[in-house]
Amino acid sequence: MDFEYFTQLFLGGLTRGSIYALIALGYTMVYGIIELINFAHGEIYMIGAFTGLIISSVLTMMGMPTLAVIVLAGMAAIIYSCSYGYTIEKIAYKPLRNAPRLSALISAIGMSLFLQNYVLLAQTSDFLPFPSLVPNFAFWEPYSHIISSAELMILLTTLIVMILLTLLIKFTKIGKAMRATSQDKVMASLLGINVDQVISATFVVGSATAAIGGILIASHIGQINFYMGFIAGIKAFVAAVLGGIGSIPGAVLGSFVLGWTESFFTGYISSDYEDVFAFIFLVVILIFRPSGILGRSQAQKV
Amino acid sequence: MKKMGKWLAVLTVSLFTLTVAGGALAADTIKLGVAGAHSGDLASYGLPTVNAAKLVVKKINESGGVLGKQIELLIEDDVCKPEVAGNTATKLVSDGANVVIGHICSGATKAALGIYKESKIITISPSATSPDLTLSGEYPNFFRTIAHDAVQAQVQAKYAMETLKIKTLAILHDKGDYGKGQAELAQKYFTEAGAKVVLFEGVTPGAVDYSAIVTKVNSKKPDLVIWGGYHPEASKIITLIRKKKMKTIFMGGDGIKDDTFIKVAGDFADGVYATGPMDISQNPLSIQAKKEHQDAYGSDPGAFYDNAYSATLAILNAIQKAGSTDYAAIIKALQTEDVETPLGKIKFNEKGDATGIGFSVYKIEKGAFVEQK
Numbered sequence: 115m116d117f118e119y120f121t122q123l124f125l126g127g128l129t130r131g132s133i134y135a136l137i138a139l140g141y142t143m144v145y146g147i148i149e150l151i152n153f154a155h156g157e158i159y160m161i162g163a164f165t166g167l168i169i170s171s172v173l174t175m176m177g178m179p180t181l182a183v184i185v186l187a188g189m190a191a192i193i194y195s196c197s198y199g200y201t202i203e204k205i206a207y208k209p210l211r212n213a214p215r216l217s218a219l220i221s222a223i224g225m226s227l228f229l230q231n232y233v234l235l236a237q238t239s240d241f242l243p244f245p246s247l248v249p250n251f252a253f254w255e256p257y258s259h260i261i262s263s264a265e266l267m268i269l270l271t272t273l274i275v276m277i278l279l280t281l282l283i284k285f286t287k288i289g290k291a292m293r294a295t296s297q298d299k300v301m302a303s304l305l306g307i308n309v310d311q312v313i314s315a316t317f318v319v320g321s322a323t324a325a326i327g328g329i330l331i332a333s334h335i336g337q338i339n340f341y342m343g344f345i346a347g348i349k350a351f352v353a354a355v356l357g358g359i360g361s362i363p364g365a366v367l368g369s370f371v372l373g374w375t376e377s378f379f380t381g382y383i384s385s386d387y388e389d390v391f392a393f394i395f396l397v398v399i400l401i402f403r404p405s406g407i408l409g410r411s412q413a414q415k416v
Numbered sequence: 417m418k419k420m421g422k423w424l425a426v427l428t429v430s431l432f433t434l435t436v437a438g439g440a441l442a443a444d445t446i447k448l449g450v451a452g453a454h455s456g457d458l459a460s461y462g463l464p465t466v467n468a469a470k471l472v473v474k475k476i477n478e479s480g481g482v483l484g485k486q487i488e489l490l491i492e493d494d495v496c497k498p499e500v501a502g503n504t505a506t507k508l509v510s511d512g513a514n515v516v517i518g519h520i521c522s523g524a525t526k527a528a529l530g531i532y533k534e535s536k537i538i539t540i541s542p543s544a545t546s547p548d549l550t551l552s553g554e555y556p557n558f559f560r561t562i563a564h565d566a567v568q569a570q571v572q573a574k575y576a577m578e579t580l581k582i583k584t585l586a587i588l589h590d591k592g593d594y595g596k597g598q599a600e601l602a603q604k605y606f607t608e609a610g611a612k613v614v615l616f617e618g619v620t621p622g623a624v625d626y627s628a629i630v631t632k633v634n635s636k637k638p639d640l641v642i643w644g645g646y647h648p649e650a651s652k653i654i655t656l657i658r659k660k661k662m663k664t665i666f667m668g669g670d671g672i673k674d675d676t677f678i679k680v681a682g683d684f685a686d687g688v689y690a691t692g693p694m695d696i697s698q699n700p701l702s703i704q705a706k707k708e709h710q711d712a713y714g715s716d717p718g719a720f721y722d723n724a725y726s727a728t729l730a731i732l733n734a735i736q737k738a739g740s741t742d743y744a745a746i747i748k749a750l751q752t753e754d755v756e757t758p759l760g761k762i763k764f765n766e767k768g769d770a771t772g773i774g775f776s777v778y779k780i781e782k783g784a785f786v787e788q789k
Contacts, residue, residue, distance in 0.1 A: 126627035380628035
């Protein structure tokens, strides 16, 4: 097997992993703070893509330049998804915060189905074309057979988002509050941290990264429909578990590992059993590292 | 008493004559069985055939029938179930059906065919597409006015080999019954035609990204990619193929011959080939058949209506040309006499498949499917 083929698969896996990572971050942050698996997260990603499509179509019709369309549609999608994330938390999870964890989980699944069907009814069940927002950069043309401009854009955006997120968590006040809340909610509130606000902020940040992921992948693949969030959400969730749920670097690493596994398996063996292999890999990793690649093994609090 | 006996005798004789006349009358109709799913969840596939048969028979009876005899319809329901279809067939045979239009579903048709074969009853289906029904040669009494599933693959292979002159191809499918079935048939016919299949793989429908499989296709450098499946995945794959600047020809079946495919794939759809049923919407007979249905039932005809209309015309024409309801004579007429139908001018080959119907190759040019001659 030649090196160029390997490189293409490697970068393809990296791109796919980046998308998983943008979604997985939302899962892992929410889990880290309230120990809830937010199944509606994949739907936030789908809503981000839909908003991006609607806004970008309107702006393109108005004759805006491409760059303005990308930025404005992106902003709109992020704001819209964030408000959905915020509202979902208030409606579906906050009232259940002290209920058994299973109740919140059911509520999350219900929310996921609700949002899918809401978009199905309010928009359409059809597949919709999504414009290629990322133009083919002239300077990148010589390398475009290895990785297209759109894929390059996905990688760069993911990298920037990761850096910003790290800075947010490490060096800002709200980031410090998030870390404190995730360690001990009661203690954090005793020390004057507004826990409700921190949880809302977590949902908002997670939704923003999902919306970015939604727009990037829709623009790359060229189509969306109301069901796109489900499989992407499941895969990202798997990636988050693989990396160690609750851990941010873990989610990113897990996503890349999953992306590469799928890409190389398809490339060198067969795409027929791509998912089978991805899940076998997950099982094997969890056998040897039950809390994921970078997960801390936690003693249950009694 | 004597008088009364006389009367009795007259009565008896007249009764006897009546019966004879009745018997003679019965022999003067041709019994056309119509079997298929007329109730249950697949009724929508079977009922249009009943309507088509009724309309054709009514028209022919009004103009004097076939061979001077009126046509009588015997309508029997098989609910599309093989275990019911046997009984349906037995009932039709015992009721004295001369020929049968049906059945609708491939499984039910197969179950019924043996019974018709034993009784030497010709059966003509408007909708059973399982290739084996004709290709196996097991049922010489079976004909159909629909192209079987393998025809599409044959059309693809023929067009790609002869017109596009491809040498190697990759076959991708969506792992579903329909998609994988198409892909396997394509593999068979392309291999027989001498092309080399360099890749045969399934992809997961709804996956986030198909870059890896597209990269793999690219590394094998096939002249052609055959897609077995529906349009959502096809449009994703063709988009990625073109974004990677691959010039490979892309061809799919009737699963992608859908305007949604063009709408979603946009400019990337240009140059894609798709096979689909021949366009008959301009055929005057098809337009007329549709109008008859609208006049009689106040609605548009349903699935397989044109096929059933054509089947009824074809079988009645064959009886007329054969001059009797003799088994061998009708088969000969079906195979030699052309008949004008809503599907075009058809006759049947020695296997029992209608010639002159089936699939065309379409190429997408400037956002529309254009039939390739």
